[in-house]
Amino acid sequence: MVKKLLIIGSVAGFLSGLLGIGGGSITVPAMVLWMNYSQKEAQGTSIFLMLFLGIIGFVSYSFHAVKLDFGIVSILTIGCLLGAFIGSMVAQKIDTSSLKKFFALYICFAGIKIFLI
Amino acid sequence: MIFLTAGIFGGFISGLLGVGTAAIYVPLMLYLGFGQLYAQSIALIMIVPASLISVIVYYKYGAVKFGGIFVLLLAAVVGSLIGSHLASILPVIVLRKLFGISMVYIAYKIWTKK
Numbered sequence: 110m111v112k113k114l115l116i117i118g119s120v121a122g123f124l125s126g127l128l129g130i131g132g133g134s135i136t137v138p139a140m141v142l143w144m145n146y147s148q149k150e151a152q153g154t155s156i157f158l159m160l161f162l163g164i165i166g167f168v169s170y171s172f173h174a175v176k177l178d179f180g181i182v183s184i185l186t187i188g189c190l191l192g193a194f195i196g197s198m199v200a201q202k203i204d205t206s207s208l209k210k211f212f213a214l215y216i217c218f219a220g221i222k223i224f225l226i
Numbered sequence: 227m228i229f230l231t232a233g234i235f236g237g238f239i240s241g242l243l244g245v246g247t248a249a250i251y252v253p254l255m256l257y258l259g260f261g262q263l264y265a266q267s268i269a270l271i272m273i274v275p276a277s278l279i280s281v282i283v284y285y286k287y288g289a290v291k292f293g294g295i296f297v298l299l300l301a302a303v304v305g306s307l308i309g310s311h312l313a314s315i316l317p318v319i320v321l322r323k324l325f326g327i328s329m330v331y332i333a334y335k336i337w338t339k340k
Contacts, residue, residue: 114294118301125302126309128322131246132302138332141339146291152244153284154291154298156277159246161299162306163273175267181229185268186275188233189247193276195234196241197283212243213337219249220329223322 113144118158133159134219137212148209149200156197228258233272240276241283247272 121135133155140151200208236250248269255265284290 111294111297114298115301118298119305122302122305122307123309124305124325126306126311127313127316128309128318128325129248130325131248133243133245134249134329136298137244138336142332142335147289149284149287149289150291153281153287153289154295155244156241156280156284157290157292157295158298158302159244159273160277160281162302163270163277165303166270167274175263177264177267177271182268182271184229185233185236185272188230188235189237189240189272189275190279192234192237192239193241193279194237194283196238196243197280198241199238200242200244201283201287201289208242209336209339213333215239215243215245216336217330217333220326220333222249222326223329224326226322 110144117143128223130223132162134216138216141209148205148212152200152208152212232258236272237276237279240272241280244280244284247276 117136117139121132121139124130124135125132133152136155136158137148137151140146140154141148144151146154232251232254236247236254239245239250240247246269248266251269251272252262252265255268256262260268281290
C-alpha cells in the first residue's frame with residue numbers, strides 16, 4: 110500500500126508541478142481505480158493532502174505576493190468556507206454512485222479543458 | 227454579492243468532489259475581469275479554507291484514510307519540485323494534450339466502475 114501511495118503522490122506532484130494540474134484530479138481516480146478506496150475515502154484523503162500542499166503553496170506564495178484586494182479575498186473566503194461545508198456535507202449524504210458520476214463529469218470536463226489550452 | 231456567490235460555488239465543487247480550487251477559481255476570476263496572475267493567486271489562497279472545512283467534514287464521517295498519508299505527502303512535494311524544474315525542458319504542450327485525453331478516459335473508467 111505504501112508503495113502505491115508513494116507512486117501516486119510522486120506522479121500527482123510531478124504532473125501538477127509540470128503541467129499545473131490540480132492534484133485531486135489525479136489522486137482521487139488513482140485511489141479509486143488502483144487502491145480500491147471508496148469514492149468518498151479517496152476524496153477525503155485527497156483533501157487532507159491538499160490542505161498540507163495548500164499551506165505550503167500559501168507560505169511560498171506569500172514571499173512573492175501579488176497585491177490582492179483584502180475585501181475581495183475576505184468575501185471569497187467566507188463564501189468558500191460556506192460552499193465547502195455544504196459541498197462536503199452533500200458528498201457524505203448522496204449515494205456513492207451519483208458522486209462517482211459527478212466526479213467523472215468533472216474530470217471529463219477538466220480533461221477537455223487541458224487538451225484545448 | 228458576486229464574489230460571495232463565486233466563493234460559495236468554488237468551495238462547493240471543491241468540497242463535493244475533493245478536488246483543488248484552481249480549476250474553478252481561475253476561470254471564475256478571469257470571467258470577472260481579473261488577470262491570469264491575480265486569478266491564480268486567488269485560487270492558491272482558496273485551497274486552504276476549502277480543504278480545511280472539507281477535511282473536518284470528511285474526517286467526521288470517517289472518510290479520511292491516514293495510513294501512509296505522510297508518504298503520499300512527501301512524494302507529492304518531491305514530485306512537484308521535480309515537475310516544476312523540468313517544465314522548461316519537457317514538451318509541456320504535447321504532455322498537456324496527452325494528459326487531457328487520459329483524463330477523459332479516466333472519467334469513463336470512474337463512470338463505469340461498480
